[in-house]
Amino acid sequence: MATDRALARRRFLARIGAAGTLLTLSGCTKLSQKPWVANLLGEVEKLTLRAQRLFAGSHALAPEYAEADIAPDFRANGTQDPASDAYSAHVANGFADWRITVSGLVEHPLSLSLAALKALPSRTQITRHDCVEGWSCIGKWTGVPLATVLAAAKVRPQARYVVFHCADNMAAAGDVPQFYYESLDLLEATHPQTILAYELNGAPLPVKNGAPVRLRAERQLGYKMAKYINGIELVTDLSGIAGGRGGYWEDQGYSWYAGI
Amino acid sequence: MPSWQRIFGLAPPGPVIVVRRHAVVTRIAHWVNAVCLLVLLMSGLQIFNAHPALYLGEASEFTRPVLAMTAWEGPDGLKGYTWIGQHRINTTGLLGVSNVEGVATPRGFPAWATLPAPQWLAMGRLWHFAAAWLFAVNGLLFALWAVWRGHLRRDLLPTRRDLKALPHTVIEHLKLRFPKGDAARRYNSLQKLSYLIVIFGLGPLVLATGLTMSPTMDAAFPQLLWLFGGRQTARTIHFLCAFSFFGFFLVHIVMVVLSGAWNNLKSMITGRYVIEDNHGD
Structure with missing residues (x-):
């Protein structure tokens, strides 16, 4: 009978539909483990970058806040203390011997002490820190615009990215060291609010927030803002550094572009 | 009935x-939208789980969330609580604490509701933003067509x-x-x-x-x-x-x-x- 056939067909289609839905959902988890899927989804990052640059350009400023908005305790995330012997020795003598090198594709490689950095013109900004996890915290940062330091080192025309090398080792004890690192392109690196910060809320940067110097890139998420910086390197491309994706968290699968 | x-x-x-x-435009837009919303919801819950608390204002006042899911190790095991303001509800098994491969684990929403199932913020974000672009473009095209x-x-x-x-x-x-x-x-x-x-x-x-x-x-x-x-x-x-x-x-x-x-x-x-x-x- 036609009705029986129709009924059977409908049952069959309903089962296909139900199975399809279940497969899709558990399938998405399975798919997530395939590198080509992550790469394909990651292509969207380029679209997001282009769209956001179209609106924000190179100079749109992140909102700045009032003193009253500052959080009493600025939440620290990631490494709270690099705790290596070398780092602890620097903490003990107030970072008097700390050096930040500027190397790679520059005309004048630099090695800056904390005092030399503080002697440069500074910028103070009360900004909102947005963590990739979803929370926000407001703090007052003082530091040297990265553009000033880059100008002093005279960036070569081939340079496209600024890489920040850090003193915190992310690898487990006994494993091959994996130091935290991050990178920005030159547009974001020379943004007026991108600073090498050495003060938080008017006091020297605490250890948990990245002493003695951390990056502030106010249009980006927190993981871009490397702490415990001891080296700045200008490069043409990022593939030769560590996992090759431009940062410690990027090497773990996070997007390089972190404006969203 | x-x-x-x-x-x-x-x-x-x-x-x-x-x-x-x-x-035909309505039909295509409908199904594209249905898939997008499913992926957006589940990957959104994955992202939420990275910090399962909501606040009011510019920044997070960590001691005063309007909604939070927490885990607490009590004398009789791990308990999951959902806080709405100061009001606490025991949601063990569903919110705050749920089973991951048979083990009670602190997490906001349970693994069966998130994409991907395990705690994996980076991948949740990739799915979310890919689906968000499709959702926005599909919605915009449909709206323009509906007006035009x-x-x-x-x-x-x-x-x-x-x-x-x-x-x-x-x-x-x-x-x-x-x-x-x-x-x-x-x-x-x-x-x-x-x-x-x-x-x-x-x-x-x-x-x-x-x-x-x-x-x-x-x-x-x-x-x-x-x-x-x-x-x-x-x-x-x-x-x-x-x-x-x-x-x-x-x-x-x-x-x-x-x-x-x-x-x-x-x-x-x-x-x-x-x-x-x-x-x-």
């Missing part, structure tokens, strides 16, 4: 006519008669009695209003609050922060939007099933919809 024959659309009581119900080709004016904007009939339509829906015959050719007033609110209200709102969470968008359009009362408030509204979509989805599914699952489903695939021919009466 509708009989099961009615639900499956197997035994139309009398003569029927087949009408063209949904344009008169779908909005003809089928979605309620007429004065619709608005007058609204109380009656609400009562009829509550009694699970749905329009038949010629009346079923058009969307009824409740359908019109809910589709309008979802497409032109909830859709743009969920997009705008999502973009307000982006620090670069806040630099480009600081008005967004002013509009929503700060980034954390925007995040809270975004969460509420997601669950409004989910609530719409549940009611939508119930309505689709009760008013003739097969006929409705078929009409959203082929465009053809069967109505009772009441002209002979």
Whole structure:
């Protein structure tokens, strides 16, 4: 009978539909483990970058806040203390011997002490820190615009990215060291609010927030803002550094572009 | 109550006519949207789980969330709590603490509700943003088409008669009695209003609050922060939007099933919809 056939067909289609839905959902988890899927989804990052640059350009400023908005305790995330012997020795003598090198594709490689950095013109900004996890915290940062330091080192025309090398080792004890690192392109690196910060809320940067110097890139998420910086390197491309994706968290699968 | 024959659309009581119900643009946009919303909701819960708490204002006042899911190791094992303001609800097994491969684990939403299932923020974000682009483009194209080709004016904007009939339509829906015959050719007033609110209200709102969470968008359009009362408030509204979509989805599914699952489903695939021919009466 036609009705029986129709009924059977409908049952069959309903089962296909139900199975399809279940497969899709558990399938998405399975798919997530395939590198080509992550790469394909990651292509969207380029679209997001282009769209956001179209609106924000190179100079749109992140909102700045009032003193009253500052959080009493600025939440620290990631490494709270690099705790290596070398780092602890620097903490003990107030970072008097700390050096930040500027190397790679520059005309004048630099090695800056904390005092030399503080002697440069500074910028103070009360900004909102947005963590990739979803929370926000407001703090007052003082530091040297990265553009000033880059100008002093005279960036070569081939340079496209600024890489920040850090003193915190992310690898487990006994494993091959994996130091935290991050990178920005030159547009974001020379943004007026991108600073090498050495003060938080008017006091020297605490250890948990990245002493003695951390990056502030106010249009980006927190993981871009490397702490415990001891080296700045200008490069043409990022593939030769560590996992090759431009940062410690990027090497773990996070997007390089972190404006969203 | 509708009989099961009615639900499956197997035994139309009398003569029927087949009408063209949904344009091909509507049908494509509908299914693209359905897939996007599912991926967005589940990957959104994955992202939420990275910090399962919501706040009001610009920044997070960590001691005063408006909603939070926490885990607490008590004398009789791990307990999951959901806090609404200062009000604590034991939600062990579902929110705060749920089983991951048989082991009670602290997590906001359970693994079966998140994409991907395990705690994996980076991948959740990749799925979320890919689906968000598709959702936005699909929604925008549909909205432009609906305005341009008169779908909005003809089928979605309620007429004065619709608005007058609204109380009656609400009562009829509550009694699970749905329009038949010629009346079923058009969307009824409740359908019109809910589709309008979802497409032109909830859709743009969920997009705008999502973009307000982006620090670069806040630099480009600081008005967004002013509009929503700060980034954390925007995040809270975004969460509420997601669950409004989910609530719409549940009611939508119930309505689709009760008013003739097969006929409705078929009409959203082929465009053809069967109505009772009441002209002979």
